[in-house]
Amino acid sequence: MRHRKKINHLSRKTAHRKAMLSNMANSLIMHKRIQTTVAKAKALRIFVEPLITKSKTDTTHSRRVVFSYLKDKHAVSELFRDVSAKVADRPGGYTRIIKTGYRLGDNAEMCIIELVDYNENLLGKKVEEKAKTTRRSRRGGSKKKSTETPTENSVVKENLEEKKQKSNDAVKDEAVVEEKIVGEKKTEELIAEEAEPEDIKSEDNKAEKEDNDSSTEK
16 A cells, blocks of 8 residues: 555666656657656656746746756746746646557557647647537627628539529420410310311302202202
């Protein structure tokens, strides 16, 4: 049981553990990202974050205190010159641990520990997401007219409306043509009906004339 054992000794003596964490902190400050095991990363986070907070007050005393831990003047100057300016508005939580799987051989859990404000990819995605999210409210008020360019959905709708109009026009044209054909048929039928009695009359007249001619010859 590990009751009241807050510090992870990492299976090392005190001097070895301090030297290792100091070297890892220097690498993190200089390169902004290192790959290590999860246990070492958690120990490094507890070691380096108070030093980053100390670097926000750029005084001789602060520099001497940080140098007593890091033992590297280049890392100290980098921390006070660049890193402190980058994390000035952040109230703690300067590092991020990203787990990457297990190491071949001893199957140790590996991760990447990095300074949060130096990962430009994640920062760019967060800015884009904030820009995309828009507030929608159902309260009354004058609605702003959208001056945006037509999207793909609007273009598709316009194309569908044009197709519908073309189909409606085609149906109307077909109906007009059918009406014309029906009207022509009706006129032909009427003409035929009117012509039929005259033919019958002419045939009757011819028959009467033939009867009269036959009677006169007799």
